[in-house]
Amino acid sequence: MDEVGPGTGGARRRTRDRRGRGMRGPGVVPARPGTPALRTTRQRFDQLVLDVVTPLDERWQRHLGLVEYAVEDAPMLPDDWGDETVPLSSLVRGKGQSPTRLVLFRRPIEHRATTRDELEAMVHTVVVEQLAELLGLTPGQVDERYTD
Numbered sequence: 001m002d003e004v005g006p007g008t009g010g011a012r013r014r015t016r017d018r019r020g021r022g023m024r025g026p027g028v029v030p031a032r033p034g035t036p037a038l039r040t041t042r043q044r045f046d047q048l049v050l051d052v053v054t055p056l057d058e059r060w061q062r063h064l065g066l067v068e069y070a071v072e073d074a075p076m077l078p079d080d081w082g083d084e085t086v087p088l089s090s091l092v093r094g095k096g097q098s099p100t101r102l103v104l105f106r107r108p109i110e111h112r113a114t115t116r117d118e119l120e121a122m123v124h125t126v127v128v129e130q131l132a133e134l135l136g137l138t139p140g141q142v143d144e145r146y147t148d
Contacts, residue, residue, distance in 0.1 A: 045106050045119075046071055052124050056131060056143060063135055066099035074107045088112075088122075091130045102130050 031037060039047075053069050075087050086108045094100040104126060113119035125139075128146045132139040139146040 041110075042071075042073075042106065045110065048120060048123055049104055049127075052120070052127050056127060060131060060135065060142065064100070064131070066094065067134075068099045068101045070101065070103045071106050072103055073105070075105050089126050089130055091133060093134070100134065102127070102134075 049069065049071055057064065057067065057069075075090065077086070086105075088105055088108050090101075090103040090105070092101045092103075104123065109122050109126065110119060113122045124143075125146065128139045128143045132142045135142060
């Protein structure tokens with residue numbers, strides 16, 4: 001059952017999605033072997049966090065002890081959350097053998113930043129403020145590049 005559009009002279013065949021499955025087959029041509037794949041937003045954010053955390057952790061490792069750094073998409077807020085702002089991070093102090101855990105929430109941070117530079121500055125600010133809280137210092141003492 002081929003349908004022909006007006007003015008095409010019968011040369012063009014029109015297809016339809018008979019069973020509602022959508023387009024079939026690869027949507028994008030695979031990359032040539034040896035070329036790197038494009039990184040996802042999540043992968044780029046993870047790398048940014050790693051780039052910010054690594055020098056700070058190396059500098060303060062002796063005072064911090066064992067700290068786990070993690071990235072989650074968004075915080076899980078209780079239904080009765082009354083605050084209008086969404087947290088950008090969470091700091092859970094370790095007890096006994098469990099390490100301290102610093103979690104950055106990707107979506108709220110990305111939502112507040114409009115450019116790559118702003119995103120990097122936002123991640124840096126959040127990490128420095130949380131480490132300052134953990135160390136009992138001011139953010140400026142943790143990293144001299146910190147600005148309010």
